[in-house]
Amino acid sequence: MSLKLGGHKREQRISFLLVNGFLFLLVVLWSIPTFGLFVSSFRTKEDIQSSGWWLIFPHKEWVMTEEFKPEGLDPNSVMTIEGATGTFEEFREGIETPDGKRIRWVGNKRRGKIQVEEQKWTMKANFTLANYEEVLTGGEVKITRADGSEEVIKGENLTNAFLNSLAVAIPSTVIPILIAAFAAYGFAWMRFSGRKLFFVIVVALLVVPLQIALVPILRDYVRLGLNGTFLGVWLAHTGFGLALATYLLYNYISGLPRDILESAFIDGASHFTIFVRLILPLSVPALASFAIFQFLWVWNDYLVALIFIGEKQDVKVLTMRLADLVGSRGADWHLLTAGAFVSMVLPLIVFFSLQRYFVRGLLAGSVKG
Amino acid sequence: MTNKPPPIAEVAHPEESIGLVGRVLAFLLRVLIAVAIPALAMAVFILGFRFLRESDAPKFVIVLVSIVWGVGGVGLLYLAANTMVEALPDRWTALLQPYVFVGPAVAILVWYLLIPTFRTIYISLFDRSSENFVGLQNYIDIFTQRDLLITFRNNLMWIVFGATFAVIFGLLIAVLADRSKFERTAKALIFLPMAISFVGAGIIWNFIYEVKDISVPQIGLLNAIVVALGGEPRAWTATVQPWNNLFLIVIVIWLQTGFAMVLFSAALKGIPDDLLEAARVDGASEIQIFFRIMIPYIMGTIITVATTIVIFTLKIFDIVIVMTGGQFGTEVIATQFYRQYFTNRNFGLGSAFAVILVLAVLPVMAYNLRRLAEEEGF
Structure with a gap:
């Protein structure tokens, strides 16, 4: 008996090692690409070009x-x-x-x-912040190279692009959520003619690829003078994110207990008051989950920005500037690594601090069409 | 929860006892508010737009103003529209208010997706400059010209390899993590790439695939390993077509496995413990449990995840643009759409590619609509 128990224990230990070992291997495999980029962004230009980043160990x-x-x-x-x-x-x-x-x-x-x-x-561990200085600065920047020589370089001015990304991403997150929340409340708690047809439109458009809309909308924008403006990009992201936002928020808001609303009605509150004072606060978890998704989606978007911002240098967002860098300075890894990391900082902060909502949003179906 | 009556409605409601003058005054007040708030909203809206277009204020000021203006403006527009509707007689309010709530969303969806779909289909029936009607010629070209057909072969590769491996890895990691003490950390790290943009991911992987001449040390991880094992360094994304596509597809697997893992993990936790316990008591091995109980139990989730990744992969664009720019036989539907329309200025052909993307997701759309029809309340 005791022998058998001992065997069982050993079996357990082996399976513990197997499970954790294999998991560890996969996690390392998944983390290496990002880690290599992160490390490289702090290495000197010369080191990056002459030796692999793993030689810092x-x-x-x-x-x-x-x-x-x-x-x-x-x-x-x-x-x-x-x-x-x-x-x-x-x-x-x-x-x-x-x-x-x-x-x-x-x-x-x-x-x-x-x-x-x-x-x-x-170990080749000479770390520097020069790469970040070079990509972030707008004007000219003096960089001290590894051999002590100094070089004056025109910075890539990603700070400007970072601000543009913020100016695009924040309203592009809040506006669709606000519009979708109003609509979700309407669908859930109001009766009107056309309700069914409208909701069918929402559901049908859930998976429609946004590529189908780019050209006609671009033509409208050129006519309206919206091309290359923040407003134009916000509206585009709103249009492309709205179906999903409405659908998800409808699922949540229609599931709220009926009696809360009924008692508010009896007290004489209007729909608008109920929506602002009651429904919005109650829906915070759903709003937050979708907000994270929409924010990450907009921040990381390249195609929509490429079409609707186009060649306006001053308004270009981070992803566009990065893609430009890949095209024009594809071998300058000290710039590309630092630039890529600049673009990743905010999403990673959002991701790690709000992971709970992120997962909840995923499980609720926050996947864009 | 306290329910204060809305302040505006309070002011505007005429009392029965205040007589004719009072009622007229109340009516005028209502009209005034109904006009003033929308007017204010309009003014803010236009002034903001002017400021943003013409101002040369420091960048961060512009950014701050635009955020406040954009977000506040939309809120103000709703408030204005609602004020107008609530100032109307009650019957009209009840009739119109739903459209204040639902109308903007539907209008934007119709303008941004519904009508454009038909406009794009229409453009796809014309020639490259949208002048002459050519019928289905663009579609015939797409399905007969060899260099365009490559696009479909590539998309098929993306879908098959991308979805399959993301699902397999996602499932594997979900099962392993479920039994590990380090579940949270492991999942967070696998999940992390989901927060990275495709452009960023493209740079990360370009760096891994970087190739240098054999006489100098390799700085790309993959070629360094190959050289250490005695091989020749290679430009992975450029040579040996069509297999170079796989080196791009790896990126989408890397990005999407986290998504699959999260959904599978939740589904696995939903399997009743007694079911697994009963199987173990009956002497089932862990592998048998995995294939005979877990997989059938979460089949619905597997199909959902696979479908989602397929739709997602179908539209892949940024990765290809950043990694190869569509060269070396790596073009996919979404990049062809961009290339034909914006680079080659062939409006008809470009639009036809976009229409094909929509045709590809039609089954999913039909499924969604059928489920809606079965749902109660609609």
């Missing part, structure tokens, strides 16, 4: 310990240096000696030098 690397001139050696024949024997070409590649050293000939045959290297623990 302690690792063994060949480090030069000695350097001298090759005196009395004939590079055109087989040589023996510090216990290593080989031709010039072999020394150029580096020859390892039995005692763990590596001998290299650096430079050409006539004026080269001999370097003795040893494997040592090292």
Whole structure:
């Protein structure tokens, strides 16, 4: 009996290790991409280009310990240096000696030098904020490079884009929610002709891809002068997010207990009063869940901004500026990593501080059509 | 909950006893309010728009003003419309008030989605400059020209691989996390990519796929691993078509697994414990329990998640634009729509691609409407 119990315990421990080990592996796999970007955004321009970001961790690397001139050696024949024997070409590649050293000939045959290297623990951890300075500043910025030299560069001015993103995202979140909440209340607690037809429209449009609307709306905007204005982008995001918002808030608001509303009516309150004083406060959880979704969606949106803001440099949002950077400076990883992280800061804060609402919204069906 | 009567209605309600003069005054007051508030709303609206368009104030001032103006303006418009309607005789109020509540939402939906759908269909029946009617020629082109057909092959790859792997990984992680002590942390980290924009994700993965010449150290993680294992560095998103698409699809799997995981996790927690206990007592292995009990029990959720990811993947745009710009045979429907319409200025063909996107989601729309028809209250 006791033997069997012991076996059971061991089995449990193995399954515990298996479950957590495998989970750990997947979590690491999922986190590495973001982590690599985060680390790289703090590395110097030169480091990013010459070595992988994972070298910030302690690792063994060949480090030069000695350097001298090759005196009395004939590079055109087989040589023996510090216990290593080989031709010039072999020394150029580096020859390892039995005692763990590596001998290299650096430079050409006539004026080269001999370097003795040893494997040592090292890490490439020179962190800097220069990348962030460079992407955020509007005007010219003086950057001190790794070798101490100074360079004056015109900043990428992502601060401006960040502010634009805020100016687009906040109203684009609040406006559709307000409009949707009014409509949801109307559908749930008012009777009027056309109610069914209107709701069918809402449900039918839930999954319609917004691509279908871009061109006609753009034509309207050009006619109305709304192209490239914040108002135009807000309205577009409102239009594309409204069906889902109305549907979700309807589900929530129609589920509120009937007697609360009835007693308010008996007290003589109007629909407007009930909505503002009673329904909105009661719906805060649903409003918050959807708000997070809409905010993240708008903040991270690229297509809608691309179409309706277009080439107006001054109004461009973060995602547009980033995509531009990928196009124009695709190999400048010090800028791309810092820029990408600037665009991620706010969503990540929202995400971590309001995760509960986020999950609740997902479970309620906050997935855009 | 205290229910104070609305202040405006209070002022405006004529009392029975105040006589004719009083009633006239009350009526005038009602009219005044009914006019003044909408007028004020209009004025704020127009002034705000002017300020934003012409001002050269510092950026943060403009941003602040626009946020207050945009959010406050909409609230004010509702207040104005409601004030007008409530100033009318009660019968009219009851008749019109629902449209104040529901009207704006429906009007915006009709303007922004319903009518544009038909307008886009209409444009898709004309030639590249929207001048001559060509019937279904654009659609015929899409389904017969080889370079355009690649688009559909790619979208199919996105849907099949993207949805399948996101569902598999999501399910796997949900089951593992359910049995782990580190459930919260693990789930948060898997979930985190959902907060990242596609453009940001594109940069993250471009960095992983970065390729350098073999003579210098690789700075992209994938090529560094390949070189460490003795291979040659490669431009992953550019070579060996069509499999280079898979390197883009990985990104959507990375982003969507968190979504799948959250829904599966909730569904798994909904399985009654007695059911699992009974199976264990009967000697079922964990693997049997997974396939015979858990999967059938959460099948509905699996279908929902898969459908959602399919719809989502169908419209994929940003990732392709940022990673390859649609080169190297990675074009998808949404990027073709953009390219044909905005780059090639072929309005007919571009619109036809957008219509195809809508056709692809029609079954889901039909399903939603059928469920609505079954619902009570409508």
